[in-house]
Amino acid sequence: MAGSYVSTTNPCRMCRPMGACLAFRGIENAIVLLHGSQGCSTYMRRYISSHFNEPVDIASSSLSEKNAVYGGEANLKQGIRNVAARYSPAVLGVATTCLTETIGDDVPRIIASLLKEEPALKDTAIIPVSTPSYSGSHMDGFNDACVAIIDKLASPGEKTGAINLFPGFVSPADVRHLKEIMADFEAPALVLPDFSRTLDGGLNGSYSRLPAGGVSAEAVAGMTGSAFSIEFNVTGPAGQSAARLLEKKYDVYGERLPLPIGIRNCDQFFQTLGDMALRPVPGKYQEERARLLDAMVDAHKYLLGKKAVVYGDADFVLGLTSFLTDVGISVAVAASGGGEEFQDRIREAAAAAETPPVVLTETDFDEIGAQARQAGAELLIGSSKGNHIARELDIPLLRLGFPIHDRIGAQRILHVGYRGAMNLLDLLTNTLIAREQETLAGGYGYSYM
Numbered sequence: 001m002a003g004s005y006v007s008t009t010n011p012c013r014m015c016r017p018m019g020a021c022l023a024f025r026g027i028e029n030a031i032v033l034l035h036g037s038q039g040c041s042t043y044m045r046r047y048i049s050s051h052f053n054e055p056v057d058i059a060s061s062s063l064s065e066k067n068a069v070y071g072g073e074a075n076l077k078q079g080i081r082n083v084a085a086r087y088s089p090a091v092l093g094v095a096t097t098c099l100t101e102t103i104g105d106d107v108p109r110i111i112a113s114l115l116k117e118e119p120a121l122k123d124t125a126i127i128p129v130s131t132p133s134y135s136g137s138h139m140d141g142f143n144d145a146c147v148a149i150i151d152k153l154a155s156p157g158e159k160t161g162a163i164n165l166f167p168g169f170v171s172p173a174d175v176r177h178l179k180e181i182m183a184d185f186e187a188p189a190l191v192l193p194d195f196s197r198t199l200d201g202g203l204n205g206s207y208s209r210l211p212a213g214g215v216s217a218e219a220v221a222g223m224t225g226s227a228f229s230i231e232f233n234v235t236g237p238a239g240q241s242a243a244r245l246l247e248k249k250y251d252v253y254g255e256r257l258p259l260p261i262g263i264r265n266c267d268q269f270f271q272t273l274g275d276m277a278l279r280p281v282p283g284k285y286q287e288e289r290a291r292l293l294d295a296m297v298d299a300h301k302y303l304l305g306k307k308a309v310v311y312g313d314a315d316f317v318l319g320l321t322s323f324l325t326d327v328g329i330s331v332a333v334a335a336s337g338g339g340e341e342f343q344d345r346i347r348e349a350a351a352a353a354e355t356p357p358v359v360l361t362e363t364d365f366d367e368i369g370a371q372a373r374q375a376g377a378e379l380l381i382g383s384s385k386g387n388h389i390a391r392e393l394d395i396p397l398l399r400l401g402f403p404i405h406d407r408i409g410a411q412r413i414l415h416v417g418y419r420g421a422m423n424l425l426d427l428l429t430n431t432l433i434a435r436e437q438e439t440l441a442g443g444y445g446y447s448y449m
Contacts (some may be wrong), residue, residue: 073105127152171410309371
């Protein structure tokens, strides 16, 4: 019927303030307070903890029905006081929610008023981020928080020759590998956010309310003196780019690159890093690239022509589409809950494919499932939220991205670099081989290989 309303069922994204919580987790001695109802912080903790298998503290201003009518200023002020007293954070992120954005609380004004009342709180960097859950995705909140952190903490300083790296929302294992790459280029790196330890910690016999790790506020302040920035964020608007903000305010040159997933994107990253750092690509990575090429040849007979559906965060899906096209898999559907330049970038990444993918933006899992069935998909690649589609279509699901809540080890999945591409290639190929073995009428035999 013309003009009828089409509802969204199970959108292919998480809510905006969750992304802010994840970004602040990569700052040393930092915590987030969600300005909204208690249920919001509980929801965030549940999803983040189930994916990373780590305890995550997220405070709340705990608004009630009364506050929804009269405003939450008193609750927010008391919440900030309580968090500062209990945790003594160096950085306190204050992210808004649907409720407080709807009633119109002026969070920056409330924070300014509180600091006048209690000057001692100025020892804590309190950083407000506007993250209405009814608009955008968790990636918008993640990028918004990174921009807000730079805007608050960065200050003019001496040139250091360091390199700023904004890795985007990848796994802790990815961040560790990116730091290793930077070190091998002999390039001192400032990584924001750095949750390589805070979201993948170890047992050391002691307990701290705020986990060790993360980039310090002082290091973020010094990003203005770096030689240049690299940011893995090409599908979001320029206003959500920390590298662009540094370039605009402090004249620090920045390059926005696709996530280095797959051989093409890795080549671009290593070439850019080498050119900027004025150093050749270290031999170990040239060897890793050669091994990856050999493995791609080995796996080609299992992968060529298979049809896959990829869904998740826009930049992540873009990287996976490039990788899958490199190894001979046809991306039938590429889907995301956001991404300003997503469609054009996906088509460019899959330009070598015989059939261009169906590209879905601002989509939900009902539409993804319908398109997967229509395309005759043989494999799903994405988060655990697509499990029901895999069951309905009786095809395997390779769990990558966020959130993964029905398997363990998501924080240790390596996606980036030639080493990450090798890991993905093995996971992908073995998933398809296992499915072929399950469907062999006579059972599996050595001749199958």
